[in-house]
Amino acid sequence: MSEPVHVSVIGIGCGSPDHLTLQAIRALGQLDAVLLTDKRSGEDPLVHVREQIVAEHAAQARSVVVHDPPRERRADHVGDQASYEQAVSVWHQARATAFAEVLATHVGRRVGFLVWGDPAFYDSTLRILEQVRSTGLGLTIDTIPGISAIQLLAARHGLVLNEIGTSITVTTGRRLADEVARGTDNILVMLNRTLDAASIEGDWQIWWGGNLGTEHESLLAGDLRENTPQIEVERDRLRTTAGWVMDLYLLRRTGPGHSP
Ligand SMILES: C[S@@+](CC[C@H](N)C(=O)[O-])C[C@H]1O[C@@H](n2cnc3c(N)ncnc32)[C@H](O)[C@@H]1O
Structure with missing residues (x-):
C-alpha cells in the first residue's frame, strides 16, 4: 500500500488575521501545499483572504487553486428538501473529483485546506474528503x-x-420558517439571504452581524421588525463596499414567558 496524503483541515476564522489560533499557525507552517477553492474564477475575495494567510504563515507551501464546480442553485430557493439535498450531493461529488485529482499528486505530502470559520459549522470540506477517501486514495x-x-x-x-x-437551535435562512412554526424560540441563523420578517410570527429580538471580523463589520440589535429594513440596507452596503456579504443573527422570542 502506498503512503497516504496527509491533509490538514484548518479553521482560519472569519476574515480577521487576529483570529488564527496558534495551532492553526503551526499547522500552516508545516504544509507542502495549500488547496484553495475559487468560486468566482479569479475574482473570489475569500480566496484573496486565504492567499494573504498563506503568504504570511505558509510561504513555503505551493498554492493550488481549484475552480469550484458549478452548483445548481434553483433548489436553494424553491423545491423540497430532497431536491436541495440532491443538488448539493451532485456538487459535492464534483468537488470530491476535483480535490482527488490534486491530492493524488501529493502522496506522502501535507496538504492544507483553509476552512472559513470552523470546519464543524456549515462547511462540507470534511464530508468531501471522506468521499475522496472512499475512492481508495489513502488520506x-x-x-x-x-x-x-x-x-x-x-x-x-x-x-x-x-x-x-435552555437550548440554542442553529439553522439556515432556508429552514427558519419551519423552526418558527414549530415553536423554537432561540434560533441562530446562518446562510441568510433576505430576512423576511413578515413571515415570522410573534415578537422577536434580533442580534445581527455582517462581515464580522473585517474592517467593514456591521452590527445591529433590537426589535426584529424595527431592524429588518436597516439590515437589508447594511447587507447592500457591505456587498458594495467589501465585494461580499456574509451575515448571521440570533433571534429570540420575546413577550410573556420569553423575556430576553
Ligand atoms: C458556509 S457557512 C460557513 C460557516 C463557518 N464554517 C463558520 O464556522 O462560521 C457561511 C455562513 O457563515 C456565516 N459567516 C461566515 N463568516 C461570517 C462573517 N465574517 N460575518 C458574519 N457571518 C459570517 C454567514 O451566515 C455565512 O452565510
Missing part, C-alpha cells in the same frame, strides 16, 4: 478548529447564546 486527516462566525456574533454583542438551562 490522514487532521482537523484544526477555528473561530466560528457564531462565536464572533456572540462576542461582538456580548451575548450568551443560550438562556439559562
